Amino acid sequence: MLSQFALDFKRLARTSTTIVGYLAFMLVLLISFFYSINDGDIGAVRQFDNFTQTMTQLDHDITQLRKDKTPSKADAALLANKAKQKAMIDDVRLAASAEQGTAGMAVTNPDPLNRTVLKLARYQLKETEAGRGDQLVLFKIEGEAFDASVLGRKETVLLYQTLLKQHRHQQYFNALRLPAASYLTAEMRSGRTVLLLLAVLVVLLAEGFALDRRQHTEALRQNLPHGQFSLLLARVAAAGLLGLLTLAAAVGSVYLLIGWHDGWGSWAYPLVYAPTGNTVATVTIGQYGLQWSGLFLLDAFVLAALAALVDLFTRSTGATLASGGAIILAANAAFLTAGLVRPLARFLPSAYLQPGPVLLHQASWSLFEVRGGIAVLIGWSVVLLGLCWLRLQAPATVKTKA
C-alpha cells in the first residue's frame, strides 16, 4: 500500500488546498504576534507593573492598618506580616529595576532578581501552608497561570528555584516580547490556538477525502486489485500526514519569523506544572513541545478516521466538516463539564484534543492520565476505522444514474 500512500500524498500535496492550509496555520499561529507587534517591552513592563501593583496594594493595606492607634494583637501581627511582604517586594522591585536598566545589553545577571522573587515566593508558600494565605498580596507572573492555592505557591517556588539554578531570566524579562521558543510554547498552551489549528486540519482532511469526487477521478481507485480498506487507510495516512507536515512547516516558518524578530529563546526553559494534587514538577518547553506533538498527532489521527468514516457514509464534504467541527467544539470546558457529559468526558476524544491541559494537568474536566488519554484516542481511532471496515464489507448498491 506504500504505492497508494505515495500517490495520494503526492496528489494531495500538489493541490492548492495545501498552500491555503499552510497559510491558515501560519495566520493562526501569528495572531498573538500581530496583536502585540507594535507594543514595546510588553513582557518586562507588564511584569514590573505586576510587582508595582502588589507594592501599591501592600502600601494601601499598611496605611489602613496604621490608622488604628490601638491595634489588637491580630492586627499588629497582620501589620508585621504586610510590612515583611512589603520589604520583600521592595527588594524585588529594586532588583527588577536594575534588571530593566541593563536590558538590551549583552550580558545581564538574572540571579539577583530571581533570588529575591524566590525569597518572596517561599514566604508566601509558608504563609499559605500555615492558613494565612488571605493575608498575602500575591503577584502575577506573566505567562503563568495565577493560582493562590498551596499548589500554585509551590509552582511559583519551583519555577524560581529552577530559573535560579539555570541562571535564566523569567521568559518575559530581558526580552521585548516572547522569544520564538517561548512564543510557540505559549501558542501550544493556548486552547484557542490549538482548536483553531485542529479546525484548519479538519478542512485539509475533508478536502483530502473529497479530492477524487471533486476531480471526478474515483474510477481507477475503485478498480484496483487491492482491498478497499487498505486503500482507505492509505488515504487516511496520506491526508493526516500531509496535514501534520503542513502544520510542521507553518510552525517552522513561525519559529524563524519570531526568532528573527524577537530572538530565538531556549527550548530548555522550564514549565512548571502539578502532576498530582500536592506535588509540582518541571518540564522543559522542548520536552513539552515533543509531548504536545505526540498528542496532537493522535488527535489528528482520530479526526482523520472520523473524516474517513463520515465521507464513506455521506460522500459529503459539508458533513465531514460538520462532524469534525462538532468534535472540536465539544473540546471546550463548558461542554466537557456540563451535567450529563461530565461523568463521560474522560472517555470522549474531545477531552484530549487540547494537549496543554492534558500534559500539564490543568484541565477542569475529568481526564485519565496521559497514557489513559493516549489509549482513549487510539481506541476511538480503531473504533472509527473498524466502522469504516464494516461499511466497506456491505454489498454495493446500484446507482440510480449512469
Added chain:
Amino acid sequence: MLKVQHLNFAFGHQVILNDLSFTLPDGSITGLVAPNGTGKTTLLRCLCGLLPSGPKVMTLNGIDLYQKRKAYLGQLFFLENSNQLYADLTVIDHLKYVRKMWHSGVDLHTTIASLGMNGYYKKRIRDLSLGMKQHALLAMYLVADAQLMLIDEPLNGLDPTSIRQFERIFAEQKAAGKTLLVSSHQMDSVARVSDNVFFLKDQTILAEANTGQDMMAEYGRIFLGEEAHA
C-alpha cells in the same frame, strides 16, 4: 478467458442489460458496438465490478468476481476514459503507479517508446492534448499487463496515424494472448481489428464473427433498420 452467465443490470426500473451470456477467449479482440446511451459503458463497468452483478455471473480464468475480488481485478484493467487520469500527476507517475499496483514487470521506457511518448511522458496530464492523454491511457493498459483489457472508446481524439498505431498495438496484445473488449464507434476500425463484434441492442447482445463483412452496413441494419445493399 472471461465467462459471463445471465448478467442482468438495471438502474432502478430501467433495464439496461438483460440476461447476457457470453465468453471472451484468450487471444481475441471483441468489438462492442452500440449507439450512445445504450449501455456499452454500463456493461464494461459491470464486468469489472464497478456496478453490481451478483455472484456466479462472471468468472475470469475460473475466478469469480464476488468470491475473489482482488484476484479477479488483478487480471483486468479498465479505466473509462482519459478524463479520469490524475491531472496534477505526470504520465510517468501514472505508469509507475499502475506497474506497482498490478505487480507488473513491464518496462516503462519500452512502453513509452512504443507509443511515441518520449516527448511528454514527464508532463502533467493537465498539460496534454486529448490525443496525448489517450496514449497515456493506453500505456497504462500495457503497463498493467492484465489478461483482460476493457477499453472504452480508445480512438476518440486520435489522428489517423495514431488510430493505426493503436490498432497495431491491439493486434500485438492479441498475439500475446490477451483478451480485449473494445467499445468503439469507429466501424472501419472495428472491422479491421476485431475477431468478433457484440452489437448491444434491446438490452441484449447480438454477437457476430468478423468474416470481413461491411460493419457499417451491419450497424445500419441492426440499429437503423436499413436494408443491406446487394
